[in-house]
Every structure is written in C-alpha cells, then in structure tokens.
Amino acid sequence: MLVAKSKILGPAGVLLPLFLLHLFSSSSTLLASSSPPESEPDDVATLLRRASNSIKLKQYGEALGLLNAAIEADADLSEAYWKRASVLRQLCRYEESEKNYRRFLELKPGTSEVEKELSQLLQAQNGLEAAYSLFDSGDFSKALDYIAKVVLVFSPTCLQAKLFKVKLLLALKDYSGAISESGYILKEDESNLEALLLRGRAYYYLSDHDVALRHFQKGLRFDPEHSELKKAYFGLKNLLKKTKSAEDNAGKGKLRVAVEDYKAALALDPSHSTHNVHLHLGLCKVLVKLGRGKDAVNSCTEALDIDGDLDEALVQRGEAKLLVENWEGAVEDLKVAAQKSPQDMNIRQLLMKAEKSLKLSKRKDWYKILGVSKTASIAEIKRAYKKLALQWHPDKNVDNREEAELKFREIAAAYEVLGDDEKRVRYDRGEDVEDMGMGGGGGGFNPFGGGGQQYTFHFEGGFPGGGFHGGGFPGGGFGFDF
Numbered sequence: 001m002l003v004a005k006s007k008i009l010g011p012a013g014v015l016l017p018l019f020l021l022h023l024f025s026s027s028s029t030l031l032a033s034s035s036p037p038e039s040e041p042d043d044v045a046t047l048l049r050r051a052s053n054s055i056k057l058k059q060y061g062e063a064l065g066l067l068n069a070a071i072e073a074d075a076d077l078s079e080a081y082w083k084r085a086s087v088l089r090q091l092c093r094y095e096e097s098e099k100n101y102r103r104f105l106e107l108k109p110g111t112s113e114v115e116k117e118l119s120q121l122l123q124a125q126n127g128l129e130a131a132y133s134l135f136d137s138g139d140f141s142k143a144l145d146y147i148a149k150v151v152l153v154f155s156p157t158c159l160q161a162k163l164f165k166v167k168l169l170l171a172l173k174d175y176s177g178a179i180s181e182s183g184y185i186l187k188e189d190e191s192n193l194e195a196l197l198l199r200g201r202a203y204y205y206l207s208d209h210d211v212a213l214r215h216f217q218k219g220l221r222f223d224p225e226h227s228e229l230k231k232a233y234f235g236l237k238n239l240l241k242k243t244k245s246a247e248d249n250a251g252k253g254k255l256r257v258a259v260e261d262y263k264a265a266l267a268l269d270p271s272h273s274t275h276n277v278h279l280h281l282g283l284c285k286v287l288v289k290l291g292r293g294k295d296a297v298n299s300c301t302e303a304l305d306i307d308g309d310l311d312e313a314l315v316q317r318g319e320a321k322l323l324v325e326n327w328e329g330a331v332e333d334l335k336v337a338a339q340k341s342p343q344d345m346n347i348r349q350l351l352m353k354a355e356k357s358l359k360l361s362k363r364k365d366w367y368k369i370l371g372v373s374k375t376a377s378i379a380e381i382k383r384a385y386k387k388l389a390l391q392w393h394p395d396k397n398v399d400n401r402e403e404a405e406l407k408f409r410e411i412a413a414a415y416e417v418l419g420d421d422e423k424r425v426r427y428d429r430g431e432d433v434e435d436m437g438m439g440g441g442g443g444g445f446n447p448f449g450g451g452g453q454q455y456t457f458h459f460e461g462g463f464p465g466g467g468f469h470g471g472g473f474p475g476g477g478f479g480f481d482f
Helices: 018-034 044-056 060-073 078-090 094-107 112-137 140-154 159-171 175-188 193-205 209-222 227-251 255-268 273-289 293-306 311-323 327-340 345-362 366-370 378-391 398-418 421-428
Strands: 456-458 479-481
Touching (some): 044 078, 060 078, 094 112, 112 140, 193 209, 193 227, 209 227, 227 255, 311 327, 378 398
C-alpha cells in the first residue's frame, strides 16, 4: 500500500513519499557501483613529474615529500636524488644536498652537469661559513660580498642567507637596503618573525619609530613571548618616554631634571645616532642655559659628530665656547653658522659679541700688569705703579736691563690708561685704547721723557751703573714727584 505522506527528507531537504525513498536508495546504489575505484598510489614517474611542478612553483616542502616517496619506491632512482639535491641546496641544507649529489654520481658517475652543481654547492657552503666568520670579526662588508655574490647566486631562495643579508645591511647602516630585502621575505611569508624584527630595527634606526613599533607589535601578535621582539618593543617605548620627559622638563624650565633625563635617554642606546643627535642637541641647549659651558661644548660636539650640517648645534656650541672664554673657537663656529644663515640676526649678534671678546682678549690687561683688581681706586693704582716702577727700573736691573726696560715701559703704559679716569672708562667699555699705552708717537706716553707726563724719581744714592739714559734719574733723595 502506498503511503501518501512521509516525513523522510530527500537529498535537497524535500519531504519524500515513502515509495520514492526506495527508488532514491536504489539509484544511489547504482551510482555508487559505477564510480571508479580508489586511485592506486602514483608510480615513480608521476611522483617525479609532480615534484618538478612543485619545484617550479617554489613549493619546496611539497617537492621534498614527493621525491622522498619516489626514492622510497626506487632506491636507485638517480633523477630523484638529483632533484632532491637541488632542492636541498636551495634551502641551504648543504650537507644533505651533498649526500644526494654524491649518491647520484655513484649511480651515474661522470655526469658533468651534476659535478658542476656539486662544485657550486661546495662554494655556497664555504661562502656561508666564511660570511659568518667575517661577521663575527666585524668585517661586515666582505661578509655581505660572500652572501650576495656566492651564497645567493648558487642558493637564490635560501631563507637563512636572505635573513643574514638583512643583518649585514643593518650592521653596515644601510637601513633602506635592509627594509627592501626584508620586505621581499615578508611578501612570501608575512609571519616571519625574524624578518619583522629586522625590518622594525631598520625603521627604528631611521628614527621612523611609529613604523618600527608596528612591526614589533605585529610580530608579538604571532608570538607574544618572542624575547627579541619584546625587548625591541619595550626598549623603544622606554626611549620615547624618556625623550618626552626630557623635552617636557626643559620646556618647563626644570633644567637640572632635564639634564638627567637627556642623559638617561642617551644611555639607553648609544648606537641610535639618528635619534641621539637630537638628544645631544637638547642637552647642549639646557647646559648652555645652566652656564655649564664645558659640558655644553662636549654635547654639541657629539651632535655635530653625528650631523656636521646641524646648524643649530653649531650656534649652541658657539655660545658654549663664549661661556668658557674660547673666543677664537666661538668666532669660528658662529662665522660658519652666519654664512649658512645670513639673515639670522641672532647669529649675527652672537658673532659680533664673540669677535669683540676675541679682540679684547688680545689686548693687554693693564689691571693684571699693575696687579690690581678692576675695582681698584686711583690711589691703589698709583701705589701699585710706584712699587712696580721701582722694582723694574732699568738702572736697578743692570743684569737684565733689556727685560727691565720692556717691563718698565709696560708698567708706565698701564698707568697712563688706568691713571686717567676718561681713558680708564673707555678701556673698561672695551673700546680700542691700545694707542693710549706704550707711546708710539703723536704725544704718546714715554716714561723716559720726550712728551707726555713727566715723572721725576729721586733714589737715595742713585742706581748702580749710573743714570738711566732717556729719562734721567739723578742720584740723591728718594721719592716720586707727580
């Protein structure tokens, strides 16, 4: 009897009458019986063909699996050894590759093409070993030559060599090259942690810190416990924090705190020159404000050693040299800065100040010659002059008469400037009053007569060796007449 209704579902989810169920089951059985049986395992020729296709697609892991299966099926299958040797060479698995090349040559000795590839393999292997040795000794440039011109020529897809090349580029400070090479690796495998780490470091050393952080973060998403990525990420975060603290404190006028922050930031990574140049400059500015000229000169010099075209560091160092009274050094720095920025009035004013200070430094210090302070009274200046004039009078220094004459003239010249209120004021202002001292014609002062003020000395008993020619110091009473 036919059942009109049924809750049995068909293949499309439609309710089927029970009588149709039997028909559907019979059809399925018929279809199943006509399907081909499960395929038999590939023969070695098929395995080799599939392996060749995988090699073309650079699917080396799959290719090795197929070649292993082919060799397992036929231990004397020479072509499989050759292909496997070539794949292993691409992966820098040199010892395994060599064994396969030699196995092939056992089966087919004298095959020149394979002998050539074996020779290339050994060159690549030696090149990689040499590169590592050169890296350890610090010869990064030569190590790079081995990697680029030997290893990657004979093993062009060797990931180990590609990553090592990036390391060498970083060591050589070719950061753009390191970014480019690591980019190729990440294009093939975006989860390669070492490539992410190396590329992040390249951006870091270019001071592109935001991009560096993104690379470190991406790597940590793949492996949150990766020690090198964690170190790089948190190290950079700490550097940025210390830098901001230093800049903030400098801006708020907390100069001594800012100095310590700048020093702490610089200590985090002394090799990070593109960032440290700004830290050295910031530190130099703060030290100039604190009046610590010597330390400021050192900090600005550090900045200029990194970037010789950093004009601001040149100006700051010029100011620092003014603080330590290195007038010539200040003029030199500020002249260069003024030539680079001829419209900058601040630099021009600093240069004028430095030039004036240099000029003043080269004139005679009359106060020092008389041995008095710059605040000495006229009476103190007179007493100092009398004492020194007696001490260095040529007639009293017959054994060193020439030196005494020079000293005596100098002492008299100092007194002519400092003993005159108007001349002393001009001298103290830094005006050029050199012609006021030491005579030189035109009414200039001559302590030995011939114009200017006259000084009469009376020394009891006179001076040994007779009177002093030119000024006349007769014997007799002791005293000074002014």
